[in-house]
Amino acid sequence: MLLQIPGVLSADEVALCRDRLDRADWHDGRLTAGHQSARVKVNQQLPETDPVARELSELVLRALERAPDFLAAALPRHVYPPLFNRYVPGMSFGAHVDNAVRQVPGTAYRLRTDVSATLFLSAPEDYDGGELVVEDTYGTHSVKLPAGDMVLYPATSLHRVMPVTRGARVAAFFWTQSMVKDDGERSLLFDLDLGIREFAKTAPEAPAALRLTACYHNLLRRWAEL
Ligand SMILES: O=C(O)CCC(=O)C(=O)O
Ligand SMILES: [Fe+2]
Incomplete structure (x- = not known):
């Protein structure tokens, strides 16, 4: 199932995230990539230990707790602390599948990735390209949402992010282990x-x-x- 959930973050929360993220210390996204995805991943990410990432990760987790459609659709058992990425012109993320199991940073806990999510933090008119393209059994879906909106898609699906040719695409992304894995x-x-x-x-x-x-x-x- 591919599901768009509008208004996960309010306009004020998006503005706060953007204020912090626009001044943040971005690193090469390949640092956290698996073996296959490192070859196709050309983006920037905030390290999980970055204080801005920690603060905003908490903010997004709190927002998810009050998003009824996220709770109903993902049936979360564990949510991986949201990460943040950015694509500027020349950046993209080629077709890949997310790692099935991820260790939650700073803990011994491992989470099975059942549901993948992207929470858009840039307004669509502020950048060109950057669509999230998800392949499932019903075909190929191209997703580009208003800032504050989120898309959920099965972590089993092949997906990619199209090259950004203008502006910057900033987003939060994370995985959920669901109570219902299928x-x-x-x-x-x-x-x-x-x-x-x-x-x-x-x-x-x-x-x-x-x-x-x-x-x-x-x-x-x-x-x-x-
Ligand atoms: O930037 C996105 O929307 C998706 C990122 C992604 O697929 C990943 O980091 O595995
Ligand atoms: Fe991915």
């Missing part, structure tokens, strides 16, 4: 959840609403790993 099962639960929410608006007292809610929880009980 993308098909997770999508089904999200669809059912949306349907129940729609139903509850029009007929909250209907016995069918209760029955569908029970189905949701019983499927989640079947599939969730904690």
Whole structure:
């Protein structure tokens, strides 16, 4: 499932992030790349230990906690502390697949990457190129969103970032280990959840609403790993 979630960060939060990031100490993104992706990765990143990265990572984590569509779609068990990247003219990230397992920095904890996310921090009119292109079983999707909006996509998918030819594309990106590792099962639960929410608006007292809610929880009980 590829899902766009608008307004994860408010305009004020985006402005605060940009204020810090525009003055930050950017490093070569290859430092954190895996073997295959290092060959196609040409961007900049903030080191995980950078105080700006730590502050903004916390800000994004707090925002995710109050983003109902993120919680419903990703069914998060663990969220990797968000990282920050930047592409200026001449930079791009060729087709790659994200590492399946990542160690959370500064801990012994390893997280399985089920859901990948990009949270856009540049307005689309401020740069050319820089589309995130995701391939899934339904074809190729090109994503470029307003600042503050986020896209979720299966970490199993091949994806790339098109070359930036003007301006700067700044974003936060991270991975989530989901309670439900299978993308098909997770999508089904999200669809059912949306349907129940729609139903509850029009007929909250209907016995069918209760029955569908029970189905949701019983499927989640079947599939969730904690
Ligand atoms: O910049 C993006 O939107 C995606 C970055 C990415 O795919 C990665 O770092 O693995
Ligand atoms: Fe990636």
